[in-house]
Amino acid sequence: MVNASPDLRQQIEARPILQPRRGLRDSPIAAVILTGGEVDAVAGLLHLRESQRFTLFATGRVHEALQANPIFNALNPAFVHRQSVHLDRPFDLPGGIVAELFAVPGKVALYLEREGNDLAGDVEDTVGLRLSSRTGAACYFIPGCEHLPAGIAERLRGSDLVFFDGTLWTNDEMIREGSGTKTGQRMGHMSVADPRGTIESFRDLDVRRKVFIHINNSNPILLDDSPERAIAARAGWEVAYDGMEIVL
Amino acid sequence: MVNASPDLRQQIEARPILQPRRGLRDSPIAAVILTGGEVDAVAGLLHLRESQRFTLFATGRVHEALQANPIFNALNPAFVHRQSVHLDRPFDLPGGIVAELFAVPGKVALYLEREGNDLAGDVEDTVGLRLSSRTGAACYFIPGCEHLPAGIAERLRGSDLVFFDGTLWTNDEMIREGSGTKTGQRMGHMSVADPRGTIESFRDLDVRRKVFIHINNSNPILLDDSPERAIAARAGWEVAYDGMEIVL
Numbered sequence: 001m002v003n004a005s006p007d008l009r010q011q012i013e014a015r016p017i018l019q020p021r022r023g024l025r026d027s028p029i030a031a032v033i034l035t036g037g038e039v040d041a042v043a044g045l046l047h048l049r050e051s052q053r054f055t056l057f058a059t060g061r062v063h064e065a066l067q068a069n070p071i072f073n074a075l076n077p078a079f080v081h082r083q084s085v086h087l088d089r090p091f092d093l094p095g096g097i098v099a100e101l102f103a104v105p106g107k108v109a110l111y112l113e114r115e116g117n118d119l120a121g122d123v124e125d126t127v128g129l130r131l132s133s134r135t136g137a138a139c140y141f142i143p144g145c146e147h148l149p150a151g152i153a154e155r156l157r158g159s160d161l162v163f164f165d166g167t168l169w170t171n172d173e174m175i176r177e178g179s180g181t182k183t184g185q186r187m188g189h190m191s192v193a194d195p196r197g198t199i200e201s202f203r204d205l206d207v208r209r210k211v212f213i214h215i216n217n218s219n220p221i222l223l224d225d226s227p228e229r230a231i232a233a234r235a236g237w238e239v240a241y242d243g244m245e246i247v248l
Numbered sequence: 249m250v251n252a253s254p255d256l257r258q259q260i261e262a263r264p265i266l267q268p269r270r271g272l273r274d275s276p277i278a279a280v281i282l283t284g285g286e287v288d289a290v291a292g293l294l295h296l297r298e299s300q301r302f303t304l305f306a307t308g309r310v311h312e313a314l315q316a317n318p319i320f321n322a323l324n325p326a327f328v329h330r331q332s333v334h335l336d337r338p339f340d341l342p343g344g345i346v347a348e349l350f351a352v353p354g355k356v357a358l359y360l361e362r363e364g365n366d367l368a369g370d371v372e373d374t375v376g377l378r379l380s381s382r383t384g385a386a387c388y389f390i391p392g393c394e395h396l397p398a399g400i401a402e403r404l405r406g407s408d409l410v411f412f413d414g415t416l417w418t419n420d421e422m423i424r425e426g427s428g429t430k431t432g433q434r435m436g437h438m439s440v441a442d443p444r445g446t447i448e449s450f451r452d453l454d455v456r457r458k459v460f461i462h463i464n465n466s467n468p469i470l471l472d473d474s475p476e477r478a479i480a481a482r483a484g485w486e487v488a489y490d491g492m493e494i495v496l
């Protein structure tokens with residue numbers, strides 16, 4: 001200790017250590033499920049490297065993408081267990097929750113695109129997640145979906161809650177406003193307001209609660225007072241926000 | 249457009265597009281200089297993938313670490329130029345600023361640690377940065393430094409401003425408080441208040457302004473009203489904060 005007066009020394013020694021729920025570095029995160037390998041899906045893992053125990057669930061393809069990047073070794077294998085899961089096979093999470101991953105139309109992560117490769121990638125590259133509880137309540141989480149095939153529409157029909165890809169308002173909005181060179185579809189996303197877009201595709205699916213997630217900063221539904229937000233709300237859609245809590 | 253009433257349609261079409269300084273996605277960042285390959289030094293690059301033009305300067309070793317992680321391909325090579333720089337050879341930045349990297353005692357990035365490897369790594373793994381302007385003013389940026397050899401102390405002597413490694417208050421604080429299992433030195437950091445620590449090592453170097461950076465959340469100097477902060481301030485040290493602006 002440098003130059004601490006006896007007085008300061010006493011203050012330092014007497015200070016109580018603040019205690020979170022269990023130890024100084026407690027985290028309530030018991031499991032992480034990845035729905036793809038794109039930067040916005042996986043970069044947050046780099047913040048979970050504080051020697052907290054959790055299980056990391058993803059398809060084999062997405063685990064391969066992580067394993068190809070040594071930076072994710074920052075997740076200490078003594079604490080973080082990487083578990084590969086198969087599509088369409090339910091698996092258990094802590095707290096009695098059952099999860100299931102299923103293929104949705106999408107694309108390979110941008111940083112894995114290679115000339116000549118099929119951008120659509122493998123069925124395991126972009127997936128949707130179903131979570132259900134002991135009470136039978138279920139929700140779906142689908143942050144990227146290039147179009148809505150009949151099979152997925154039927155899966156979602158009548159469900160309690162769906163979080164869904166709200167990337168763009170219209171397919172060409174980034175090109176029109178000059179903020180990008182790609183359409184939504186080229187990026188693996190259907191758009192909210194297009195004629196065969198999300199609002200239209202969900203109109204007759206009787207989903208009790210519908211929430212847009214994964215919203216690009218060019219999408220005007222992000223503005224509380226935009227006419228686009230009003231259109232989405234009138235069609236029964238909410239817009240997710242940081243700190244949103246859900247009770248099913 | 250789905251179900252937009254003529255009224256809403258008119259509002260949408262009449263809305264002016266807000267313009268930042270140059271186009272919708274302007275960024276004032278013209279160059280990024282890395283002082284190491286550790287997660288906290290490089291993860292922020294993943295936020296700079298919006299097709300903004302900048303040059304990424306780093307040693308060959310640090311560029312190798314990035315290249316070994318395909319996730320950084322998210323930095324489109326059409327916009328981001330990766331430039332390797334040699335130690336102790338000044339190079340030009342935009343705006344008439346001259347930069348120079350030099351070796352400091354440190355360690356290889358945690359995620360690159362391998363059993364049997366020398367943790368100290370290569371001289372290019374952990375570096376300090378010198379920035380100088382046409383006016384002759386200069387500052388140093390050294391976020392990780394395991395101890396202060398005489399050569400580096402002499403380099404810093406009498407300088408205008410030094411940003412320096414403030415990771416821990418004492419070498420064993422994470423072990424004592426139960427938030428970690430490693431000493432500061434094992435992580436490649438000298439500590440602020442240790443007998444041969446930072447405050448003592450800088451005491452006679454006549455640096456005009458001294459600012460702690462890279463401060464771990466276990467270090468009590470982060471608290472404005474802590475006795476440790478008072479000790480550091482009395483020794484002429486400031487504590488950096490988000491949004492801090494410097495005029496040299």
